[in-house]
Amino acid sequence: MGKQLVSLPSCHSTNDVMAQMSAKNQLHEGAIIITKHQTKGKGQRGNEWNSPAGQNLTFSIFLRPRFLKATQQFELNRMVSLSLLDVVKNFKDESRVFVKWPNDLILNKKKVAGILIENSISQNAISESIVGIGLNVNQTENLLPTATSLQQQFNKEFELEKILLDIVQRLEHYYLIMRSQDFRFIHELYESKLYLKDKVAYYEDGIGKFNGIIRKVYPDGVLEIEDEGGIYKKYQFKEVRLL
């Protein structure tokens, strides 16, 4: 990964540039597009992803995981969030770093990274995947109250290139494991680092707000929350959120 590296001073969204380049057959598997500044960065649930120029990592990686069926898309979310987790946990006591379902990285109860994966499906397999990653590294100003950065947590500046390299190495590691079609280890790891698992928290779904406890994530990524009445509810992405 990263042998083909496109570095742009500025662009709308590295995910969108990647989609355009892919449509023109300009990308090899493992290609990375990175920019100092996104003018229209995309987040999950149609949100914007804002990141001040030059301070954080905003990049996308191009994969062709044909060995994954359409029903296995969540394996990619697991793999990418665990890669980020491995890199960040090296800086901090591991007990403060978690993955919030489906794939936010949480450091000291605040979001430090977000992932936006856009897959194309053909013949029931994932023909290509655009993995967009935004990691707050050296940002100190204008962070949302629910967000943080590495610099805020560790009071020092980080080298963006070094962290990018670390992430790519971890991605390669998990990608190889997944290629062997043995997902057990990755599932166990993901579940063991799941934010608020077995803890009471306040959620909102299509029906209303409720106290619940995350019990598990199914292989296909469905989240199971036990409500106050002991009823187990299952959610797809976007059907529930933590308040």
Ligand code: BTN
């Ligand atoms: C989220 O909402 O948590 C996902 C954020 C993903 C942001 C990254 S930054 C690089 C890539 N390009 C985009 O437009 N978005 C992703």
